[in-house]
Amino acid sequence: MKKRGQTQQFDKASFKASVKKHLITTYAQNIETASDKHWYLAVGKALAEISTGNLLETEKRVANAQTRSVNYFSLEFLIGRLTGNNLISLGLYEQISDAVAELGLQLTDLLEQERDPALGNGGLGRLAACFMDSLAAQEFPSVGYGLHYQYGLFQQSFIDGHQIELPDAWRAAEGYPWEVQRPELNKFVGLYGDVSTYTDEKGQQHRRWNPAVTLQGIAWDLPIIGYQNQSVFPLRLWECRAPVPFNLAKFNDGDYVGAQQTQIAAGNVTKILYPNDNHDQGKVLRLTQQYFHCACSIADIICRHLKNGHEIKSLSKFEAIQLNDTHPTIAIPELMRVLLDEHKLSWNDAWEIVSNTFAYTNHTLLPEALETWSEALIGELLPRHLEIIFEINHRLMVQVEAKWPGNNEVKRKLSIIAEGKSRMVRMANLCVASTYAVNGVAALHSELVKRDLFPEFDELFPGRLQNVTNGITPRRWLKYCNPQLSALISEKIGTEWPAHLEQLEAISQFANDTKFQQRFAEIKKQNKQRFADWVAENLDIELDTNAIFDVQIKRLHEYKRQHLNLLHILSLYHRLLNDPTFDMHPRVFIFAAKAAPGYALAKDIIYAINKVADKVNNDPRLEGKLKVVFVPDYRVSLAEIIIPAADVSEQISTAGKEASGTGNMKLALNGALTIGTMDGANVEIREEVGDDNIFIFGLLVDDVEKLKAEGYNPHAYYEQDSLLKASIDLLDNNEFDVTDCAAFSNIRHNLLEGGDPYLVLADFADYVNAHNRIDAEYRNQTQWVKKTILNTALVGKFSSDRSIRDYVNNIWKLTALPK
Ligand code: NBG
Numbered sequence: 001m002k003k004r005g006q007t008q009q010f011d012k013a014s015f016k017a018s019v020k021k022h023l024i025t026t027y028a029q030n031i032e033t034a035s036d037k038h039w040y041l042a043v044g045k046a047l048a049e050i051s052t053g054n055l056l057e058t059e060k061r062v063a064n065a066q067t068r069s070v071n072y073f074s075l076e077f078l079i080g081r082l083t084g085n086n087l088i089s090l091g092l093y094e095q096i097s098d099a100v101a102e103l104g105l106q107l108t109d110l111l112e113q114e115r116d117p118a119l120g121n122g123g124l125g126r127l128a129a130c131f132m133d134s135l136a137a138q139e140f141p142s143v144g145y146g147l148h149y150q151y152g153l154f155q156q157s158f159i160d161g162h163q164i165e166l167p168d169a170w171r172a173a174e175g176y177p178w179e180v181q182r183p184e185l186n187k188f189v190g191l192y193g194d195v196s197t198y199t200d201e202k203g204q205q206h207r208r209w210n211p212a213v214t215l216q217g218i219a220w221d222l223p224i225i226g227y228q229n230q231s232v233f234p235l236r237l238w239e240c241r242a243p244v245p246f247n248l249a250k251f252n253d254g255d256y257v258g259a260q261q262t263q264i265a266a267g268n269v270t271k272i273l274y275p276n277d278n279h280d281q282g283k284v285l286r287l288t289q290q291y292f293h294c295a296c297s298i299a300d301i302i303c304r305h306l307k308n309g310h311e312i313k314s315l316s317k318f319e320a321i322q323l324n325d326t327h328p329t330i331a332i333p334e335l336m337r338v339l340l341d342e343h344k345l346s347w348n349d350a351w352e353i354v355s356n357t358f359a360y361t362n363h364t365l366l367p368e369a370l371e372t373w374s375e376a377l378i379g380e381l382l383p384r385h386l387e388i389i390f391e392i393n394h395r396l397m398v399q400v401e402a403k404w405p406g407n408n409e410v411k412r413k414l415s416i417i418a419e420g421k422s423r424m425v426r427m428a429n430l431c432v433a434s435t436y437a438v439n440g441v442a443a444l445h446s447e448l449v450k451r452d453l454f455p456e457f458d459e460l461f462p463g464r465l466q467n468v469t470n471g472i473t474p475r476r477w478l479k480y481c482n483p484q485l486s487a488l489i490s491e492k493i494g495t496e497w498p499a500h501l502e503q504l505e506a507i508s509q510f511a512n513d514t515k516f517q518q519r520f521a522e523i524k525k526q527n528k529q530r531f532a533d534w535v536a537e538n539l540d541i542e543l544d545t546n547a548i549f550d551v552q553i554k555r556l557h558e559y560k561r562q563h564l565n566l567l568h569i570l571s572l573y574h575r576l577l578n579d580p581t582f583d584m585h586p587r588v589f590i591f592a593a594k595a596a597p598g599y600a601l602a603k604d605i606i607y608a609i610n611k612v613a614d615k616v617n618n619d620p621r622l623e624g625k626l627k628v629v630f631v632p633d634y635r636v637s638l639a640e641i642i643i644p645a646a647d648v649s650e651q652i653s654t655a656g657k658e659a660s661g662t663g664n665m666k667l668a669l670n671g672a673l674t675i676g677t678m679d680g681a682n683v684e685i686r687e688e689v690g691d692d693n694i695f696i697f698g699l700l701v702d703d704v705e706k707l708k709a710e711g712y713n714p715h716a717y718y719e720q721d722s723l724l725k726a727s728i729d730l731l732d733n734n735e736f737d738v739t740d741c742a743a744f745s746n747i748r749h750n751l752l753e754g755g756d757p758y759l760v761l762a763d764f765a766d767y768v769n770a771h772n773r774i775d776a777e778y779r780n781q782t783q784w785v786k787k788t789i790l791n792t793a794l795v796g797k798f799s800s801d802r803s804i805r806d807y808v809n810n811i812w813k814l815t816a817l818p819k
Contacts, residue, residue, distance in 0.1 A: 059234075117171075118273075187216070445680060531644075559758050676694065731745070
């Protein structure tokens with residue numbers, strides 16, 4: 001038997017033969033004329049052969065281990081390109097690079113052919129991908145459950161500075177080489193219809209849902225390859241189709257459109273990923289997606305459980321289900337329905353299982369992101385589920401009455417059903433009432449979940465509310481994306497760190513070592529050059545790598561305050577032109593961000609940044625000191641070249657609004673210094689790297705609340721601070737070549753007459769000060785490089801391996817697979 005727990009065994013000759021075989025037989029290409037794209041597909045397929053074998057092997061080991069698995073339910077998995085990363089996990093990067101070189105090809109060119117599978121919006125989806133990687137790296141039995149969207153997050157381009165959205169067909173016409181269909185796992189899912197009561201042969205009454213519509217769930221597996229351990233776990237994505245391909249009778253009658261209607265409607269369910277980050281749009285199709293996802297996944301878990309020879313009653317002993325935000329909450333009533341109506345369990349037995357199976361992660365406090373669904377809509381689409389939700393709520397209200405007798409106010413607050421003109425089902429309340437653990441995603445956020453969002457629930461269910469600070473996978477976010485820095489680290493501290501990131505601390509002993517500093521700085525410089533070359537080639541903007549590369553990359557949202565960054569840029573522009581004594585080290589401000597298509601102000605901010613960029617990049621009076629680059633179509637593969645090139649990491653959300661952030665961790669790990677507010681995981685990053693190695697500014701959570709309570713007046717700041725006034729006024733005059741004047745005035749209006757809801761003006765002065773400190777400190781390169789080394793060295797805590805261990809120990813209670 002081959003020994004496990006090592007890197008994959010590899011036979012170069014047979015690998016090359018397999019690539020050629022796929023090129024010819026799978027993709028019908030001639031060896032002599034095949035394009036890089038077809039070679040990439042063939043290489044992907046040849047590698048997928050290895051991982052699919054290991055996936056089946058791992059499934060058997062999980063079944064034999066007879067221990068608990070976690071099922072990670074998420075509407076989003078922002079996995080990014082798989083091929084390069086999978087090569088790292090297989091431990092075959094060098095060997096495959098050699099093998100394809102012998103075929104006359106360059107591996108890096110082939111890897112560029114892969115389109116990012118953008119099956120997520122932002123941090124929440126990327127976190128799910130990092131978590132899957134860390135589960136596999138540590139061999140914890142796990143399945144990721146998601147949707148097989150035909151189109152991922154829209155592709156973004158700019159026309160005259162405006163965001164344009166195009167469909168993202170992430171799968172090539174030839175298919176995605178890493179995915180395999182699992183037809184034996186396909187499922188049927190009902191919708192609509194009614195509920196009836198019947199009496200069984202034992203004389204017991206039961207409820208039965210008679211759906212009016214049936215959909216089919218097609219199972220696709222993507223391999224999650226454990227880091228150099230040969231275990232492979234599935235990311236199982238459901239595609240929706242109609243059970244019958246088309247209506248033959250209608251077709252024969254000549255009604256060609258009518259004949260396809262059911263198939264079209266079913267196809268729409270998994271057609272697109274909803275492009276909203278931190279925002280709930282409340283669309284019927286979205287609820288349908290959520291239910292379709294949950295119904296397929298719950299059915300799959302139960303099938304597996306029974307197939308492994310277990311009784312239904314022992315479900316929670318073998319399966320935990322983690323709800324990634326409230327998006328898959330409908331899984332709770334779905335599991336109740338299956339246990340009550342299909343397995344004929346009593347309410348108490350079913351509830352015992354459900355409330356020991358589910359756990360829920362909250363990722364936001366923003367009211368507009370907390371999902372609610374109209375009771376009428378749920379009643380129509382899922383009539384049986386609504387009954388079950390009512391019963392859960394009834395029992396919850398009994399508990400509330402027992403704890404706070406006669407207190408209707410607490411009842412109104414905790415109720416799953418919100419009263420009002422149209423009654424709404426609050427998914428977060430349903431989650432807290434039905435799960436055994438609820439967690440926030442950074443220490444500060446988890447405190448606010450307890451203090452502000454669910455204080456009474458915390459009293460009612462002591463200990464249920466917990467914290468698990470987010471993390472990022474060091475394999476993709478250092479080893480893969482920054483190969484030179486990785487090599488330097490390995491040279492100094494050995495090669496174990498990608499699986500034990502806390503070992504990086506040993507690097508801090510070299511922080512004052514001149515030789516090491518030089519090498520560290522040289523690598524940063526080369527990474528800046530790599531990115532500058534990309535920008536020159538793709539955006540036709542020349543960047544000087546001696547400038548400070550100042551990076552803000554994340555979804556565009558008012559609370560993330562890209563417009564605060566913009567105001568600072570305008571202030572520099574103003575000073576460079578008007579203050580002859582002003583001196584600054586050259587800076588390049590780099591943005592990348594998608595705005596939700598329906599988020600008008602976010603789009604205006606993109607437009608404004610683009611217009612300011614056009615001007616400053618071409619204004620000779622600035623002598624090249626100020627450059628602004630807005631990189632279109634932000635995605636994982638772009639993050640992989642921007643992050644290693646960053647000197648400064650902008651994490652400038654209004655305190656209390658960013659639950660955690662994870663880009664902050666990636667940038668610090670790659671040696672960028674954070675300029676940030678005391679928000680989300682910035683607080684913990686500061687704790688780790690120390691006050692001297694981070695630039696903290698701005699109001700604290702309590703200050704924000706106090707200022708708002710006192711009656712915040714942005715005009716006062718505008719009038720009193722001449723630099724702020726000059727910067728805002730630049731939004732108003734004809735300094736920039738603006739065709740859409742409304743976009744500029746909307747931003748100005750939002751900040752002044754609109755009341756500046758995210759306190760941009762209140763934080764401006766302190767933000768400018770922090771930037772002035774950055775400017776001064778960057779000029780002392782020895783000190784600066786020392787700080788960047790310490791950032792890399794001291795952020796080991798933010799490995800998603802540690803986050804997963806926290807979940808495993810405190811929530812999921814899993815055992816790693818035996819070797
Ligand atoms: C996001 C938060 C981020 C956090 C990620 C992952 C949602 C609803 N929330 O701060 O805004 O890092 O979740 O936890 O997308």
